[in-house]
Amino acid sequence: MRIELDRPRCEGHGLCEEAAPQLMHLDDDGELVIDVPEVDGPDLDAARSAVRVCPVAALRLAAA
């Protein structure tokens, strides 16, 4: 699966990073960087949690 970010909608709340620090991080400007966009196996669960906690629904998982 592929993690997709709706960039204009992302406000940098950072909850996704807390849920999946191995997959994404907020850079020094507070912009979200997705370090690992293609996920499977255990990463997929972390990616699902990240998608789930984003308070503005800016992240989604799509078929790779």
Place this chain on the structure above:
Amino acid sequence: MTAPTESDIDIWDDRILVDPYPTYASLREQAAVVHLPKNDLYVLTRYDAIRDALGDPETFSSTSIGFNLMVNEALQGTSLASDPPTHTQLRATLSQNLTPRALRGLKVTIDEKADKLVAELAASGSFEAIDALARAFPIEIVADLIGFSGHVKDNMLRWGQAAMQVIGPLNQRTQESFPIAGELYGWCSSVTADDLAPGSIGRGIFDAETRGDIPQGSAGHIIHQYLGAGVDTTIASIGNIVALFGRHPEQFELVRENPDLVPAAFAEVLRYWAPVHIWGRKATRDVEIDGVTIPAGAQVGILFGAGNRDPRHYGNPDSFDIIRNPVDHLSFGYGPHGCAGQGLAKLEAHAIIEALARRVKSLTVSGELREPSNITRSFEKLNLEKVVSA
């Protein structure tokens, strides 16, 4: 006989507003959607139903977030009351100044102010926490942020309360609040850059308007939404922090021992007692949820607090337990309209919790009072005695 998915309660009954959780529990056990004929309303009661609805603005339109026609008309053209794609544009302008990155520079000042206030109050040994803390602190922060002082600051409590109250149905509380909410609207429509302190975010919003970065005439509306949505809610949540630590000393002790738990503690305060207890949407088509149909055009009421205590989602939902760290609670809403000010609310509340953990060893609540209110649920009075400084 009422149908199994109908209830004859009045959700704005004074007793329910003050103590809604038993009612929420029985509505939630009845169905995910319950029709309340007395209020001409379909309420959403379960976690999944609420989250799905908030994530689906095509079916659940924000054109009817309030529960009377007058307020919905007054809110037309705001981010709060519009649907995508218009909403997407308005939201971008509105949230620009409120994102965690925009607010980063404020953290130090907010932390210092919280620490000073809490230290003074703790040293006094006993105090009334609503006026002295829950109201005083957010009003000072928002006044600095927007850049106002004087009579505007003095009126902010009444104005903020009224702005929320008028979202309710046309009951006496709403009618009495309309003129007061009108004062806030009047000030926001007439304020100019020169009225606001240089360097404030409020002033910055006017500068953006002058530069043409945001549409002409939108600065006053943006400030109106910050004040309408951000004052009464934050006040409620800070009062709730103090009250819940008073009731659950062992939970307060956990935060004192480990300040890393501050964000989890605030998330649990918000989950346990939702500051906003009901909020509206309009069904744009017949929609079926768990076997119950909401007819097209019907007024929908979202019961954030009922969803937050849904045992289908949270284990042991009626216990206050900061360790659960419920980051996915519903109190800030969710999705496209998810609270635009949550970054600021967290800055303020985390600062207060940190200051309490640092400055207070223990506190005892000796008296509390709630007044019924249409939309926000908060304490009117919270007397603390035997506050022991750390």
